[in-house]
Amino acid sequence: MRCFIGIDLGSTTTKAVVMDENLQILGRGITNSRSNYDTAAAVSKQEALIDTRLTLFRRGLAAVPEVAGKVDDIIADLERNFRHVQFLEQLDDLERTCVTNIKGPRFAGRERAVIEALEGTFSRLRESSAAQYAPGVKRKSDFFRDLAGAEFMSHGEAVCKEANLGFDLILNVYDKSIIEVENRPPAGDMEGKFVRALEKGTMTGSSILKPVQAALAIPLEETYVVGTGYGRVRLPFPKEHIRSEILCHGLGAHMMYPETRTVLDIGGQDTKGIQVDPVGIVENFQMNDRCAAGCGRYLGYIADEMNMGLHELGPLAMKSNKSVRINSTCTVFAGAELRDRLALGEKREDILAGLHRAIILRAMSILSRAGGVKDQFTFTGGVAKNEAAVRELRKLIKENYGDVQINIDPDSIYTGALGGATFAVRAVVN
Amino acid sequence: MSELITTGVDIGSGCIKTVVFKVNGDKTEWLGKETARIRNRDPFQLTTEAYDSMLKNAGVNAKDVAYVASTGDAENLKFATGHFYSMTTHGRGGLYLNPEARAVLDIGALNGRAIRMDGSGKVLSYKMTSQCASGSGQFLENIARYLGIAQDEIGSLSMKADDPEKVSSICAVLAETDVINMVSRGITASNILKGIHVSMAVRLAKLLKSIGAVEGIVQVTGGLALDTGLVAALNEAAEQEKVNLVAVANPDSIYAGAIGAALWGAYRHEKLARLGQAA
Amino acid sequence: MSGKNRTVADIVAVCQEMYEDLNFNYARKWKAAQAGRKVIGFLPVYSPLEIIHAAGCLPLGIFGGGDAMEVIHGDAYYQSYICRIPRSTIELGVTNRLDFVDGMVFPFVCDVIRNLSGMWKIMFPNVWSKFFDTPQNFDSSIGGTYYVQELKEFKEGLEHVTGRTISDDDIRRSTKLYNENRRLVREVYAFRAKQPWLAPTSEVYVLMRAGLMMDVEEHNQMLKDYMAAAAAEDRPKRDNVRIAIFGSFCEQPPLNLIKSIEMAGCYIVDDDYSLNNRFLTVDVPTDGDPLEALSETYLKHSVETSCKYVPVEEDKGKFHIAAVKASGAEGVIYATPSFCDPALLDRPMVCHRLSDAGIPYIAFKYAENSGQMQPIREQAGTFADSIKLWS
Amino acid sequence: MSKPEAIKEASMEMQKQMIARNYDAITSKHETGRKVSSTFVPGNLNELLMCFDIVNNLPEINAIQAGMRKASGGYIMEAEKTGHSEDVCTYVKCDIGQMTKGNIAPNGKPYPNPDVLMLSYTGCYTFMKWFELLREEYKCPTLMLHVPYEGDGHSTQNMRDYIVKQLKEVVIPGLEQVSGVKFDIDRLRQYLRASAKAEDDLVWCLEQGKKKPSPIDAYFGGVYYIGPIFTAFRGTEDAVKYYEMLRAEVQGRIENHQGPLTPEGTYFNDQKYRLIVEGPPNWTNFREFWKMFYDEGAIVVASSYTKVGGLYDRGFRHDPDNPLESLADYCLGCYTNLNLPTRVDLLAEYVEEYEADGLLINSIKSCNSFSAGQLMIMKEVERKTGRPGAFIETDLVDPRYFSAANVKNRLESYFQMIEQKRRGGGSKTVAA
Ligand SMILES: Nc1ncnc2c1ncn2[C@@H]1O[C@H](COP(=O)(O)OP(=O)(O)O)[C@@H](O)[C@H]1O
Ligand SMILES: Nc1ncnc2c1ncn2[C@@H]1O[C@H](COP(=O)(O)OP(=O)(O)O)[C@@H](O)[C@H]1O
Ligand code: SF4
Numbered sequence A: 001m002r003c004f005i006g007i008d009l010g011s012t013t014t015k016a017v018v019m020d021e022n023l024q025i026l027g028r029g030i031t032n033s034r035s036n037y038d039t040a041a042a043v044s045k046q047e048a049l050i051d052t053r054l055t056l057f058r059r060g061l062a063a064v065p066e067v068a069g070k071v072d073d074i075i076a077d078l079e080r081n082f083r084h085v086q087f088l089e090q091l092d093d094l095e096r097t098c099v100t101n102i103k104g105p106r107f108a109g110r111e112r113a114v115i116e117a118l119e120g121t122f123s124r125l126r127e128s129s130a131a132q133y134a135p136g137v138k139r140k141s142d143f144f145r146d147l148a149g150a151e152f153m154s155h156g157e158a159v160c161k162e163a164n165l166g167f168d169l170i171l172n173v174y175d176k177s178i179i180e181v182e183n184r185p186p187a188g189d190m191e192g193k194f195v196r197a198l199e200k201g202t203m204t205g206s207s208i209l210k211p212v213q214a215a216l217a218i219p220l221e222e223t224y225v226v227g228t229g230y231g232r233v234r235l236p237f238p239k240e241h242i243r244s245e246i247l248c249h250g251l252g253a254h255m256m257y258p259e260t261r262t263v264l265d266i267g268g269q270d271t272k273g274i275q276v277d278p279v280g281i282v283e284n285f286q287m288n289d290r291c292a293a294g295c296g297r298y299l300g301y302i303a304d305e306m307n308m309g310l311h312e313l314g315p316l317a318m319k320s321n322k323s324v325r326i327n328s329t330c331t332v333f334a335g336a337e338l339r340d341r342l343a344l345g346e347k348r349e350d351i352l353a354g355l356h357r358a359i360i361l362r363a364m365s366i367l368s369r370a371g372g373v374k375d376q377f378t379f380t381g382g383v384a385k386n387e388a389a390v391r392e393l394r395k396l397i398k399e400n401y402g403d404v405q406i407n408i409d410p411d412s413i414y415t416g417a418l419g420g421a422t423f424a425v426r427a428v429v430n
Numbered sequence B: 001m002s003e004l005i006t007t008g009v010d011i012g013s014g015c016i017k018t019v020v021f022k023v024n025g026d027k028t029e030w031l032g033k034e035t036a037r038i039r040n041r042d043p044f045q046l047t048t049e050a051y052d053s054m055l056k057n058a059g060v061n062a063k064d065v066a067y068v069a070s071t072g073d074a075e076n077l078k079f080a081t082g083h084f085y086s087m088t089t090h091g092r093g094g095l096y097l098n099p100e101a102r103a104v105l106d107i108g109a110l111n112g113r114a115i116r117m118d119g120s121g122k123v124l125s126y127k128m129t130s131q132c133a134s135g136s137g138q139f140l141e142n143i144a145r146y147l148g149i150a151q152d153e154i155g156s157l158s159m160k161a162d163d164p165e166k167v168s169s170i171c172a173v174l175a176e177t178d179v180i181n182m183v184s185r186g187i188t189a190s191n192i193l194k195g196i197h198v199s200m201a202v203r204l205a206k207l208l209k210s211i212g213a214v215e216g217i218v219q220v221t222g223g224l225a226l227d228t229g230l231v232a233a234l235n236e237a238a239e240q241e242k243v244n245l246v247a248v249a250n251p252d253s254i255y256a257g258a259i260g261a262a263l264w265g266a267y268r269h270e271k272l273a274r275l276g277q278a279a
Numbered sequence C: 001m002s003g004k005n006r007t008v009a010d011i012v013a014v015c016q017e018m019y020e021d022l023n024f025n026y027a028r029k030w031k032a033a034q035a036g037r038k039v040i041g042f043l044p045v046y047s048p049l050e051i052i053h054a055a056g057c058l059p060l061g062i063f064g065g066g067d068a069m070e071v072i073h074g075d076a077y078y079q080s081y082i083c084r085i086p087r088s089t090i091e092l093g094v095t096n097r098l099d100f101v102d103g104m105v106f107p108f109v110c111d112v113i114r115n116l117s118g119m120w121k122i123m124f125p126n127v128w129s130k131f132f133d134t135p136q137n138f139d140s141s142i143g144g145t146y147y148v149q150e151l152k153e154f155k156e157g158l159e160h161v162t163g164r165t166i167s168d169d170d171i172r173r174s175t176k177l178y179n180e181n182r183r184l185v186r187e188v189y190a191f192r193a194k195q196p197w198l199a200p201t202s203e204v205y206v207l208m209r210a211g212l213m214m215d216v217e218e219h220n221q222m223l224k225d226y227m228a229a230a231a232a233e234d235r236p237k238r239d240n241v242r243i244a245i246f247g248s249f250c251e252q253p254p255l256n257l258i259k260s261i262e263m264a265g266c267y268i269v270d271d272d273y274s275l276n277n278r279f280l281t282v283d284v285p286t287d288g289d290p291l292e293a294l295s296e297t298y299l300k301h302s303v304e305t306s307c308k309y310v311p312v313e314e315d316k317g318k319f320h321i322a323a324v325k326a327s328g329a330e331g332v333i334y335a336t337p338s339f340c341d342p343a344l345l346d347r348p349m350v351c352h353r354l355s356d357a358g359i360p361y362i363a364f365k366y367a368e369n370s371g372q373m374q375p376i377r378e379q380a381g382t383f384a385d386s387i388k389l390w391s
Numbered sequence D: 001m002s003k004p005e006a007i008k009e010a011s012m013e014m015q016k017q018m019i020a021r022n023y024d025a026i027t028s029k030h031e032t033g034r035k036v037s038s039t040f041v042p043g044n045l046n047e048l049l050m051c052f053d054i055v056n057n058l059p060e061i062n063a064i065q066a067g068m069r070k071a072s073g074g075y076i077m078e079a080e081k082t083g084h085s086e087d088v089c090t091y092v093k094c095d096i097g098q099m100t101k102g103n104i105a106p107n108g109k110p111y112p113n114p115d116v117l118m119l120s121y122t123g124c125y126t127f128m129k130w131f132e133l134l135r136e137e138y139k140c141p142t143l144m145l146h147v148p149y150e151g152d153g154h155s156t157q158n159m160r161d162y163i164v165k166q167l168k169e170v171v172i173p174g175l176e177q178v179s180g181v182k183f184d185i186d187r188l189r190q191y192l193r194a195s196a197k198a199e200d201d202l203v204w205c206l207e208q209g210k211k212k213p214s215p216i217d218a219y220f221g222g223v224y225y226i227g228p229i230f231t232a233f234r235g236t237e238d239a240v241k242y243y244e245m246l247r248a249e250v251q252g253r254i255e256n257h258q259g260p261l262t263p264e265g266t267y268f269n270d271q272k273y274r275l276i277v278e279g280p281p282n283w284t285n286f287r288e289f290w291k292m293f294y295d296e297g298a299i300v301v302a303s304s305y306t307k308v309g310g311l312y313d314r315g316f317r318h319d320p321d322n323p324l325e326s327l328a329d330y331c332l333g334c335y336t337n338l339n340l341p342t343r344v345d346l347l348a349e350y351v352e353e354y355e356a357d358g359l360l361i362n363s364i365k366s367c368n369s370f371s372a373g374q375l376m377i378m379k380e381v382e383r384k385t386g387r388p389g390a391f392i393e394t395d396l397v398d399p400r401y402f403s404a405a406n407v408k409n410r411l412e413s414y415f416q417m418i419e420q421k422r423r424g425g426g427s428k429t430v431a432a
């Protein structure tokens, strides 16, 4: 079947959306943008194609009476197991890479001890991974780097302590290896992974194996790919396949909510305010200037500083009912301000609430600069996933612009890619 | 003039440093030192731990300390006798580490400070960077981690650069993306690190020049003094600017603030004692 | 209200409340108290308040939004490399906090305020807004002639706003009140310079700021009360150094910055904060033509500050050095708003003169909403250390 | 110089020679005994200085030259090292940095110290401090001509009188003293006559931007067209000849339905987007910047930067019959001396008159005079014309503030937006 793909190469994450020629979304994929944009684009595309397969399965299963009502569970199960297999494979790769990276004078005479520590750490990682992929568990992040990283820190530190070995040593090996692993182009054997995932699943039955295999057999043809986003100039596409991220965001938001007139996108290092007309054409836009203060990366720094996952910041800030006023939105200084405030005895959740407010205040300024907020208003980008940011935004929108409908789609991080995919369809179908 | 024990405590944004000294007139003897990374710890509690452990290792009894001098973010340190501000203490500490130095460049996790002083440690002029974290130690640390390079490898790698890549962005966050782009273009870690060092060095040289430090020895202090690549880049920047500055570091550079505090503490203690007698 | 019963804490509390009140309730109440009253806002640095007063209006000092205001719309009007005060002023405007203000005076300070005057015309077409340009030629026959005419047009503008004519006697009467105000302000400054531990700048500052928002006679009484009460306070003198602050003539620092400087071991014994009430350094004559009197005083007896031209090269910085001597300051902190061209372009010249005169100084920048005080404490503290340890 | 030389028209060559001759006159003052004045572009009194045989040196232009030669970055850093703030206008820092680095003119010879600083204080606050700073360095006489700002949108008789009085009592006696030449008002009249003639031709050329395709680029080309009138040549016969030549060239292109010549030597005929531009250009990356426009098919049909030395297209001419008064009016009417509502009206009129797709603002970090309020200008012009505006940020001569990727991103988005809007109605069907 014909697939139209939009890829949004962001500064922190790369997103892909697959569409069919009727502008129906088939699949979405995301990965973290890393030093190798080609790989990031390839991975996100592959993820989106995997997701497309899941959609096709879903369609296939819809015709199987035995599983009626259970399709969602089956798919979720399938996906979870698949992710787990994928995780374990990458973990093996990481361990192998780590071992080969133990070299140089800093390890002299300690190789054995380091290898043992690594083995210990990785075996704990493998054990604990099952729990991370258990049904109903919310994972800290979607990305291998974050998932493996967080666990590695806690297990690694413990293992090293027991072995009386400096943690810095194996942390360094890890830092070196994780980039290598991330930047390896994804291994091809997607279907094999699926079958393995299927075998692990609890729902093995011949009645579903068949539709699954049928879905696997549909060829996915990459008819047209459009690239956008921060790194678009580095995408391996010809110029006519590239669209400005502003236009893609505008169009993407329009596709999700045709009545939308104002779009706010807060990404890793830029914040955009966009006005679109009734047919999805951008009328006006503003972006942050050359200072990255108050963008998504800010939350990343804070999360690192607090040793928390990005996904955990919002929920903690939600516990606060009194926000501390934060003045410096400089991403880097935010960490220092945080410590200052903690030292003054402020509560973590209150400081966090203040930090979220600071980000949203910046965004409000950009919106104001772009011409204010009109009904309906759509919030997109990674930060839209953060409930505390959303809470502040809702408050401030109401105070400043009254009752406007605020749209936030759980998949809003894909807005740019969705716009790109729409452009791809237009390029061919029109 | 009697012998006395003083201590210096420097609470930084990344690191806590403590030292203990025996001072007798012009004679000083360094008895002990200790550092601790703050990383998500309560700095004051960490300070107490580091301080106690330092005294224990040095075999000094806490009640024998005549003056506990704090510096850095330590105005509220409970057990301090008195507080001196960072640039006062780094000037003195730099001079202790290198009696020839007439200027100090303190490069810490977030701020850079340039200090010019005379042979007695008296501060003549100074300036610090603030507000914007471009080109800070923290930034370098993040990049190094991203590149998978241990902190003590940065220097030697940077010195191996053959074609340093300019970092154009002035913002630490945007520069991070610059760096990612560089990696994707296949630029080596050496050249990237050197590029960052060069742009930091140019800014720091500017800072030095703006306080009138244009010749002689500059003692580099603070955590980044250990970064030999940065020190080398500083010297190159000085050469390019045709100023006669030589930047040198010392393995104990990170203690400069604490040392300065301890020594000024001794000075102040004597002065107070004298005043006490006079009164 | 009598001076004896009011404590320093009472007076400062009143001032602090006015200073923090971004809804300007004092001015709102003043206006509501009598039908037909008008309020005229003015920005830094200098406007002839006596004419506004003579028109029966309340001159209301608008000095930005400080650090308590969340600027949302103001940022939409300015790029990141422009100082804070115009954006917070616009925020005050668009959030209707100035909806009761009948006129706005934008005195000549710099291109930012100049352009703001036009923006105000576009945004608030029903408010009388006046760009008030003082001459940079200080010759009575040239700059003076021009200035008297400008003052006349200024007066006519006010007459138009209020619908009543302003007589020369009206202006003379108001001039007398403002002469007294300036005299008392000078006294408070002298009092502080003499015993800075009795009159900390964190108090004196809000006392002055409140004065630019209230009725002049009330403020005159308040100044007297404050001096009486402060003299009676029992406050210990600390081992601090004495410094003068320059460079802050327009956008005001947050109060926390003043407190941080004091905390770091400095007594502030002179400053150029909210200059309007010290802009003219002597009494304005109250005989003869009142506009000419204002003009002559401006030409011959006004402070040297960054928005004024210094015709003779040798005179540059003279004013600052004299102020340092007069207040007995041991050093100067030249603290300027970020992105403030007038102050920052002046800085090297004034600082050269300070060096030549052997006066130690340091320089740094701030914004009205600066939140990070650690670098400020560090710089001011080191400065204090250096004066304390070695001089 | 690794870059290929830009392809130039004959008028550009002529201008280049005029500039070179002026630099030679400046740097040879010790040989010729002529006096040199430093002064600014807006409100510059070139004809008056000519009456005293004074050579006119313009630090702003020197900064531009340094920017285009890619030397400004170093000068600015030099000035910052000696205590000048990062925040202030980079023209000033470029000038001061150049001074500390030997003060070499583009002809390779050192600039002599000026004999007088002619502080025409029009439309920009920074001018005052800039010359106070130079005065500190050169210790030479400084003549301040204070031109009041048109805060209420028009000049008044009081302002005019004030300027004329300063001319009579401060500027002219001061220049007589510096030069030793007696003032002759008839000489001034003669020069003003030449000015007016050149001004007529300039206006004609600028107004050809209304044609489609436009035979001129009123921004990137415009900065060349205004060169002589705005600097040391207004009032000279050279300038008269230059504008005759320019006019003939523009006429030639109109006849051939040609656009302006790009530095690459091709005529820019395929003009897809017509823009009005507000704000000065960036000089450090001038050609790269220009290329971003013509590569995408964007032509600038009118700009405000070509009005910083006077709004001749709105009717003002130097007037030999009222010499001093017309100098006063000229000073008052420079673009940056106009209040904001007037600037908005002017730009909105340009959008309509030149049938532009919209207003693009190049906001300059250095220049509060231009930049403070531009966001509002954009909004107002959009509101008045219903056509979209766009905003980019660069600097004049500080290369650190030119981020090519950033500017390109915004420009492309803007052009694609105009494009999409144009097709808007037609392809509605696609957005299901
Ligand atoms: N689940 C999440 N919860 C909270 N914040 C998130 C989440 N996912 C992403 N983010 C935030 O979104 C940012 C990335 O947003 P994105 O739109 O992908 O940016 P870009 O397009 O620049 O890569 C991250 O820096 C992070 O702060
Ligand atoms: N060996 C090293 N090489 C390079 N940088 C180092 C090294 N050791 C410490 N640092 C850096 O020094 C910084 C801490 O310096 P310090 O002077 O203690 O700063 P602060 O006083 O602000 O805490 C950290 O950012 C760390 O990255
Ligand atoms: S303030 Fe922070 S975020 Fe902004 S430019 Fe500086 S380092 Fe970047």
Ligand code: SF4
Binding pocket: C083, C084, C085, C086, C109, C110, C111, C112, C113, C250, C251, C337, C339, C340, C341, C342, C343
């Ligand atoms: S702070 Fe400076 S730049 Fe800003 S408005 Fe005031 S005088 Fe102008």
Ligand code: SF4
Binding pocket: D060, D089, D090, D091, D092, D123, D124, D125, D126, D127, D336, D366, D367, D368, D369, D370, D396
């Ligand atoms: S501020 Fe603007 S007008 Fe003034 S000198 Fe600088 S660039 Fe020119």
